[in-house]
Amino acid sequence: MPVEPIPCAPDGGSGNPGDLTACCAPSIASSALCRADGTTVLLVVRSGCADCDTEAADPELAGWIDTSTGAFTPGPAPADAQPCTGTGDGPGTDDGCGDATVLRLCDSTPDGCVSFLRHLVHDCDGQVTAAADTELDGTTPYAPSGEVADCADCVPPAQPCAPIRTCPGLVGLSGPEEWTVPPGTESVQLTVACGPVTVYPCTGATDGVRINECGVSLNWSAPGTDCDSGALCEGFRIEVPEGAAVYVSWLSAGCGDES
Structure with a gap:
């Protein structure tokens, strides 16, 4: 039975079409x-x-x-x-x-x-x-x-995952103020104490989600894999205008500081 066949050129490597004798195929x-x-x-x-x-x-x-x-x-x-x-x-x-x-x-x-x-x-x-x-x-x-x-x-066994350190964060914001998600953040929870506030889910987004109601809580999370946590877009930000107030909690891999 062939073990590691090594194919030859169509001409057997001789340069003459149709000239194909023995090619390398150890068995x-x-x-x-x-x-x-x-x-x-x-x-x-x-x-x-x-x-x-x-x-x-x-x-x-x-x-x-x-x-x-x-x-x-x-x-x-x-x-x-x-x-x-x-x-x-x-x-x-x-x-x-x-x-x-x-x-x-x-x-x-x-x-x-x-x-x-x-x-x-x-x-x-x-x-x-x-x-x-x-x-x-x-x-x-x-x-x-x-x-x-x-x-x-053949499917090799799944490799064990190395633990990923994650750290929670919590901050209270009163306007006017802007908060940007730390790198590696996998989830964010926003609680609006007093609106309105605007959430921009990604870098360069111009059409944010405006939240007017007070007492509303919203969550965003990024799906991960078996061994890696997800990460929200690093441009995720919350704009709090004057007179508004919110609480933001998040979970980040690598334990980055809040922006």
Whole structure:
């Protein structure tokens, strides 16, 4: 199965259209062998990586995997390992109906989705009789630590959020006065003791919200995300004319001072 295919140019890199021989696509394959005691080992074969417009080298034997332990041993298979005949505990028959496959899966770890290879041994009915996991090199044993899934469906665990310090603020205003929201403010509550007052929700706003009634309370808040609080527009301001009075309370991240 291809592990990290590297595509070539349409001409194979030779400059001659239609001239495309072997391109770089290293791959790992495994074949099931049975030992005299009935256990199964996987013979691991690795293909070479050829440059574009260059003949691919013959596959080379990397070593073998003991499916009972997952351990990899470089070099030839054990002397007693033979093609599985299906007459003992191993898979397959004389006509070779049993086989081995390699799947590329992903392990959902706290650090993200980690790709690895799962080598499966099948009997003649297609049932899995043995399995071993390795890193993408096909030789280094790998032990999944999280949920295993197809890489297209792998979702890494949500990272814990760092606490965000927030501070409340409260101020009483009597006109004529103007109050501007501190940076990082996620919510504001306005209580009108005596109107009128005008609220401008953003920088450059010319059409404010005029509030004439006394005793009215209004709230503004900015939606946040799972890990970050929201923030109101920094140009949010309240104009209090002469004769009017209000109370303003707010909640800000970073604990900025009132303007």
